[in-house]
Amino acid sequence: MADGPTEITKASEAPRARRGPSPEKTAQTRRVIVDAALGEFLEKGYADTTMDGVAKRAGVAKGTPYRYFPAKEALFEAVVREKIAGAVIDADPANRRPDETVSTFLRRTMLGSIREIERNGRAAIARLVLVEGARFPEMTDIYRRVMFEPLLNQIRTLAATARSTGELRHVELEKYPHLLIAPIWFAIIHNGLLDRDHPLDIGDLFEANLDLFFDAR
Template sequence: MQKSAQDLRQASRRPAAVRRRGASTEKTAQTRQTIVDAALAEFLEKGFADATIESVSKRAGVAKGLIYRYFEAKEALFSAVVQQEIVHAHIDVDESKRSPGESVEAFLRRTLLASIRNIDKKSRADIARVVIAEGARFPALVEIYRRDVIDPLTEKIKRLAVSAKKSGEPVNGRVLKNPHLLLAPIWAGIVINKFLDKANPVDIGEMFEVQLDMIFSGERNK
């Protein structure tokens, strides 16, 4: 019996459907991870300007066109690096994570201070270095870093400072209006260690701890 035109069309679709079957979710995630890891290495080694999609593809061992299936531009790659290395890996200082009865100062020492002590051993300081060094030429880097790292962190610090004030902790009231005060030693340390005096690096963790001491001091509770 002769097949109808509809039967022929359906038969022709079946092999194509099999051929178009996409990669598994796990494979897709692995490929994306490989690309982001390669981008991180490229940015830290060459900086943002000199890193290219082509160089990332070679380091990752994937086709250049494949990268564009995951990331529309180099800026999107940098954003993915920031998300992976800082946002998702960062110690959570959300107020809801405080233990019952734990003071804000103790909470910050347990979480943020512990993270800052290792900042030079991780990629976080080097990513910040790229933003500082190339942000003027590439404003998108500054926007990504501000949006994904600085703004959320300062907002959490501000909320913690409000809670400390309400509970009677001897916190310097200035940090409520200027939460960047708590983070200032981190930026100062990164600039010194990465640009100003590489031969004599400062201890960023120690500087941050001193800042905590000064902010949570009854003598400066204004």
């Protein structure tokens, strides 16, 4: 009997377990870190971007980025996957409507984002890979695995569909899907490295290339 009140008092004085951040708060913090990383990569390049710099830009504690990303490579992959690879998601052949031609599908899903490629940072990240990829092969591997190869595979699948329906003018596209996006890469290099004063319209180049490969229907 004598021990009862003491046990109750001790129980009432025991520290309450702290609740962790909500899933919404966790997701928001992660988004802020990825946004900050994109800004750091574009402003400072891959070599000079640091996790501390990302944390400062994001307005979080120095250790916070490491809770989400173990190293800069993982953070760069998140940037490519979430900020750059939208074209891969958009051009998924599974999203093509049954009555939609391949060329119409590519215009609907890719052309808009390609026209925005300079404004949204996708072109700058591609140039960053070109410029720094030889020194940091992990960059090239991430970009190839997350962005480049999936897009090529989707174009190859779409080219095969277009060939089967008689829409494809040049069957070489099925073997070399690189041909469809080659003008995009040329314009990215031209606009950022070769002639910044006279930029090419990347969307117009891509659309002209579509007309070369597909019959208008």
